[in-house]
Amino acid sequence: MSALKERILKDGKVFPNNVLKVDSFMNHQIDPSIIREIAREFYEIFKDAGITKIFTIEASGIAPAIATAELFDVPMLFAKKTQPSTLANQERYETDVHSYTKNVTSRVIISKQYLNADDVVLIVDDFLANGEAALGLIDLVEQAGAIVAGIGICIEKSFQDGRTKLDAKGFKVHSVCRIASLDNEKVTFLED
Amino acid sequence: MSALKERILKDGKVFPNNVLKVDSFMNHQIDPSIIREIAREFYEIFKDAGITKIFTIEASGIAPAIATAELFDVPMLFAKKTQPSTLANQERYETDVHSYTKNVTSRVIISKQYLNADDVVLIVDDFLANGEAALGLIDLVEQAGAIVAGIGICIEKSFQDGRTKLDAKGFKVHSVCRIASLDNEKVTFLED
Numbered sequence: 001m002s003a004l005k006e007r008i009l010k011d012g013k014v015f016p017n018n019v020l021k022v023d024s025f026m027n028h029q030i031d032p033s034i035i036r037e038i039a040r041e042f043y044e045i046f047k048d049a050g051i052t053k054i055f056t057i058e059a060s061g062i063a064p065a066i067a068t069a070e071l072f073d074v075p076m077l078f079a080k081k082t083q084p085s086t087l088a089n090q091e092r093y094e095t096d097v098h099s100y101t102k103n104v105t106s107r108v109i110i111s112k113q114y115l116n117a118d119d120v121v122l123i124v125d126d127f128l129a130n131g132e133a134a135l136g137l138i139d140l141v142e143q144a145g146a147i148v149a150g151i152g153i154c155i156e157k158s159f160q161d162g163r164t165k166l167d168a169k170g171f172k173v174h175s176v177c178r179i180a181s182l183d184n185e186k187v188t189f190l191e192d
Numbered sequence: 193m194s195a196l197k198e199r200i201l202k203d204g205k206v207f208p209n210n211v212l213k214v215d216s217f218m219n220h221q222i223d224p225s226i227i228r229e230i231a232r233e234f235y236e237i238f239k240d241a242g243i244t245k246i247f248t249i250e251a252s253g254i255a256p257a258i259a260t261a262e263l264f265d266v267p268m269l270f271a272k273k274t275q276p277s278t279l280a281n282q283e284r285y286e287t288d289v290h291s292y293t294k295n296v297t298s299r300v301i302i303s304k305q306y307l308n309a310d311d312v313v314l315i316v317d318d319f320l321a322n323g324e325a326a327l328g329l330i331d332l333v334e335q336a337g338a339i340v341a342g343i344g345i346c347i348e349k350s351f352q353d354g355r356t357k358l359d360a361k362g363f364k365v366h367s368v369c370r371i372a373s374l375d376n377e378k379v380t381f382l383e384d
Contacts, residue, residue, distance in 0.1 A: 015278055019278060021278050023276070023278075023279075023303065024305070024306070025267075028269065028270065028272065028276070028302070028303060028306065029267050029268070029269045029303075029305075029306040030258060030261070030267065030268045030269070030270070031267055032258055032261045032262035032265070032267070032268060033262075033265075035258060035262075036262060058250065058251035059250035059251040059254060059270070059272070062251060062254040062255055062258075063254055063255075063258040063268070066222060066224055066227060066254075066255040066258060066259065067258065067259075067262075069222070069224045070224035070225075070227075070228060070259075073224070073225075075217075075221050075222065075223055075224070076221070076222045076224060076255070077220065077221045077222070078220065078222070078251070080220065080251075084215070084220070086207055086211060086213050086215075087215075110220070111215065111220060111221075113216070113221075114216070114220065114221040
């Protein structure tokens with residue numbers, strides 16, 4: 001069992017509405033050894049894919065993405081939820097990402113400078129649930145004419161439909177852990 | 193000259209109102225080799241300070257903070273600008289941080305769980321200008337009864353008053369590069 005799975009069983013907390021709180025080691029306080037192990041796994045899976053850029057969305061994706069970028073020795077790019085004062089409209093790609101958890105839709109943007117048709121992109125994020133963030137990132141990559149070589153997810157809620165949507169579109173998705181259920185306040189992994 | 197300084201001279205862009213845009217390698221697209229060098233420098237400076245936690249604020253502080261945390265082999269904690277749905281009022285410390293660049297004041301929060309009186313904290317951030325973010329993080333550490341052992345900054349705008357404020361309060365600040373001036377669209381380092 002991976003260190004991430006062990007840590008989820010030990011320190012993850014299940015809340016109503018299928019919320020899994022992992023903020024003691026993943027997305028508020030962060031354990032760098034867990035992040036490093038996740039990055040190594042993404043590297044093993046995608047090392048022969050010709051990756052030129054790691055792409056994520058602020059804020060919780062940044063830690064696994066920068067650790068992954070270091071192993072691939074390529075730049076990391078994160079999509080921003082707020083508009084930098086120094087980036088004009090015509091200089092950016094933008095898309096909308098809906099969060100079901102927070103029930104808000106956020107406009108997310110990247111500078112056109114940092115993704116182009118030569119890029120082969122590995123998308124990295126902390127969670128995959130309904131797939132809205134991943135689909136938004138894919139949209140940005142495709143606006144740039146770049147290729148999505150794969151999607152690396154730390155924690156997949158396999159009982160929600162994000163994975164199915166990405167599989168249906170033919171993307172290669174690798175999730176470090178896949179959660180089959182959070183019923184009865186208990187984490188059950190898909191392969192258990 | 194450090195790799196960060198060289199990169200600022202090569203790829204940093206100076207905009208009106210003393211804005212230095214480093215989004216090709218620091219805070220939008222991120223070069224992991226620059227981040228690693230910054231982390232190594234913070235480690236060298238503060239390795240004997242008994243650091244138990246690296247503390248930053250989302251989003252641009254996360255990359256240097258997680259790389260630094262890995263070297264210290266301690267957890268990283270980042271203050272959040274939005275309120276997680278799973279964190280009740282009485283479970284968090286909060287403070288207000290004003291951004292002069294964006295002219296907005298943001299409420300930033302941390303969970304009380306992740307900082308306590310035993311912690312010896314190294315604060316890490318990408319920029320130090322007016323010191324508002326650093327002072328906000330210091331306030332959160334002090335609310336928790338923890339100790340600020342030092343403040344590690346990637347890029348200090350030494351012509352603004354943040355550094356002076358932190359020095360006056362007796363904090364140990366280490367900045368990888370200190371910018372004396374951005375006049376005439378030119379970056380001049382303090383020691384040049």
